[in-house]
Amino acid sequence: MTRQRVALLSHVGYDAYRHDDGSPFFPPDEYDITLFARPRDVAQLAPGRVSRSIPMDLHPSGEVAVPLPALVGDLKFDWVVATQERLLLPAARLRETLGVGGMGTEHTLLLRDKVAMKRHFSSCGIRVPEFTPISEPHEAEALLDKFGRIVIKPVLGSSSLDVHIVRDLSELMRLQRQGFASSDRYEAEEFIEGRQFHVDSVVKNGVPVAVSVSQYLDSHESFPLNGQVRSHTIDDGPDLDVLLEFNRTVLGCIDWFSGAAHLEVFLDDRGRPVFCELGGRPGGAGIDTTFRYRHGVSLYFSSILPQIGRPVPDRVRQAPADQPATGWVMIYPPRLGRFDGFDALPRAEWLIQLTTPYRPGELVRRPRQAKDAIAVASVCGKDSREVVDRLAEVKDEMVVSMTPV
Known part of the structure; x- marks a missing residue:
């Protein structure tokens, strides 16, 4: 049997590409994997896990430091796979360069570029915030005058990095003097008064096969110490019905898409859905863990399948009847310093994930984006109230040991 040659572009460790039973997403007898990853992930890779590994530096903008075709050289591939947001466009460009199947840049931009996606879904009749592309903050003044509060963000941004909520002209002028943090293109959009949700789906040809609907409880504007x-997933009721229908309508506008989708959506102060953005990839934090718990399928695996010419699953399991609700929390460092370890960590049967990315001796820096957490935890419960209580219990029971520097 000839193994299929896969270029896997990854911004997470290779251990992430496993089923719950530990078996790999890419069985070695079926796939010849070349892993393009951060140097630190390459250094930690156990021998024999992949055919070859190539270090790849990625700028915050999502651009690869060395062009991927130069890293590929004379290697031949049947498929190019990426599951993280900042790697979707590099993967699409590499497919086109190599002439292999899979989603190209035209479709990928609609799931990555915040201006292109709003234009596309607005043309399909989806309500989106009023927006405008900008190159400098002052160009958003007319939008600020109209709405009184706006959001300014990078067009290709991720993990809420360099997002600004501007509430008056003085804040806008301060941002103008300060300048943007990156060379990425930016956009400004009206601030939507209401609640924010994320809807995560396994999608087959624009139709959701499995869906989880969750509400955010905290702001994404800043990530303060402690x-x-x-x-948390929302309980049965009118909000769930509205968001499920909105998700179906949005996904119906991309009937060429299969894989994992992460929809960010608002319910405004009148309960009407407003599109925020749509990613053609798994959500971060504890989303894949909680989705696996509820539906028995990985969003990462569902994202990979169409990229290697295989269909996404048609059937999934239902959430456990006694504890169907789930939630997750990203906890930020209590203070700055050198991380020594945890003096105490929560332990409970309802704790389905606890990830602690820092290692003893590492310097803890001030969080700048959503993923700069000292711990990520996921829990289950009988309903949303119990889940929220358990998330609080996780944070209360966690004791971090740090040395000031």
Whole structure:
């Protein structure tokens, strides 16, 4: 049997590409994997896990430091795979360069570029915030005058990095003097008064096969020391019905898409859905863990399948009847310093994930984006109230040991 040659572009460790039973997403007898990853992930890779590994530096803008075709050289591939947001466009460009199947840049931009996606979904009749592309903050003044509060963000941004909520002209002028943090293109859009949700789906030809609908409980504007970002699945009721229908309508506008989708959506102060953005990839934080718990399928695996010419699953399991609700929390460092370890960590049967990315001796820096957490936890419960209580219990029981520097 000839193994299929896969270029895997990854911004997470290779251990992420496994089923719950530990078996790999890419069985070695079926796939010849070349892993393009951060140097630190390459250094930690156990021998024999992949055919070859090539270090790849990625700028915050999502651009690869060395062009991928130069890294590929004379290697031949049947498929190019990427599951993280900042790697979707590099993967699409590499497919086109190599002439292999899979989603190209035209479709990828609609799931990555915040201006292109709003234009596309607005043309399909989806309500989106009023927006305008800008190259400098002052160009958003007319939008600020109209709405009184706006959001300014990078067009290709991720993990809420360099997002600004502007509430008056003085804040806008301060941002003008300060300048943007990156060379990425930017956009400004009206601030939507209401609640924010994320809807995560396994999608087959624009039709959701499995869906989880969750509400954010915390702001994404800043990530203070000892702060947190939380989310929980919502209970049955009118909000769930509205958001499920909105998700179906949005996905119906991309009937060429299969894989994992992460929809960010608002319910405004009148309960009407407003599109925020749509990613053609799994959500971060505890989303894949909680989705696996509820539906028995990985969003990462569902994202990979269409990229290697295989269909996404038609059937998934239902959430456990006694504890169907889930939630996750990203907990930010209590202070700055050198991380020594945890003096105490929560332990409970309802704790389905606890990830602690820092290692003893590492310097803890001030969080700048959503993923700069000292711990990520996921829990289950009988309903949203119990989930929220358990998320609080996780944070209360976690004791971090740090040395000031």
